[in-house]
Amino acid sequence: MNGHEERTDQDGARAVQAGTDEAEPLAEAEAKLAELEDRWLRAVAELDNVRKRIARDTERLRVEERDKVAAQWLPVLDNLERALSAADGDSDANPLIQGVRAVRDQAVATLNRLGYRRRDQTGVPFDPQHHEAVSTVERDDVAPGTVVEVLQPGYGDDQRQLRPAVVVVAKKAE
Amino acid sequence: MNGHEERTDQDGARAVQAGTDEAEPLAEAEAKLAELEDRWLRAVAELDNVRKRIARDTERLRVEERDKVAAQWLPVLDNLERALSAADGDSDANPLIQGVRAVRDQAVATLNRLGYRRRDQTGVPFDPQHHEAVSTVERDDVAPGTVVEVLQPGYGDDQRQLRPAVVVVAKKAE
The missing domain is CATH 1.20.5 (Single alpha-helices involved in coiled-coils or other helix-helix interfaces)
Known part of the structure; x- marks a missing residue:
């Protein structure tokens, strides 16, 4: 042991x-x-x-x-539209006007295809996400806050804004 | 033990x-x-x-x-230039022509700023990297292989081609 x-x-x-x-x-x-x-x-x-x-x-x-x-193409399109506006008095039969209008439509379609829808409607309610108001006008024929004029169209969709539309908005007539 | x-x-x-x-x-x-x-x-x-x-x-x-x-903007610019060519007979004083020409220049400058230089020179030697020859013409006033006409301008730099220039090339007169 x-x-x-x-x-x-x-x-x-x-x-x-x-x-x-x-x-x-x-x-x-x-x-x-x-x-x-x-x-x-x-x-x-x-x-x-x-x-x-x-x-x-x-x-x-x-x-x-x-x-x-x-x-970078927005100023090009803006200027094309300005040239067309300036030629507004010219005959619609003018082949140059017709040609340039077709090019303008093609440019808008190109932006749309890239995902940037044009926003240039009047009569819609002002929406700070898509509109930039630069002035107001007294109006009693539309509801206050309605877009009454588009000075420059906007481009984008609900998610992505390339540029807001520059607009004039109605306010109540005093 | x-x-x-x-x-x-x-x-x-x-x-x-x-x-x-x-x-x-x-x-x-x-x-x-x-x-x-x-x-x-x-x-x-x-x-x-x-x-x-x-x-x-x-x-x-x-x-x-x-x-x-x-x-995607090249066809827009091409069509703008076609519209201008078609209006060639019109007066240069026409403000619409002047406006559209300015827009065309702006579009070319935009492409240039993005890195795509315009290639529309004639009198240069044919270069398969930057030119696409669609036809030849007999010419004895320029060296064979010289670009004598640009049907559609090309865009790009030495490294990156967005599109080759579509050209007509001189060949030896028989």
């Missing part, structure tokens, strides 16, 4: 020593493993985020560039 | 057993460590590649969209 007890003590001491020698590399390896796993998981998560961001950014970049390029 | 020997044998057996028990998790941990390190390094490399690709793609995407949107 005594021998057995003695052996047990010695075994215990030896086991502790063995544990120190062999558990140290294992504990180190496990700590490294945990750290690496953390780093790997973070890299994978970051990769996933970057990929998702690319998908979003791709569409945003395209839309941004489309807006920028399309906006 | 006998008890000692017995103990030694038992210790040996115990040590072997302990070695098996404790070296196995260590070897396993080290294998996992190597595998994880490999995965982590690959995720980091992939992340780096994706980031580099984004930088390249961003510019490419913008240019692609710019080309696409700008190209």
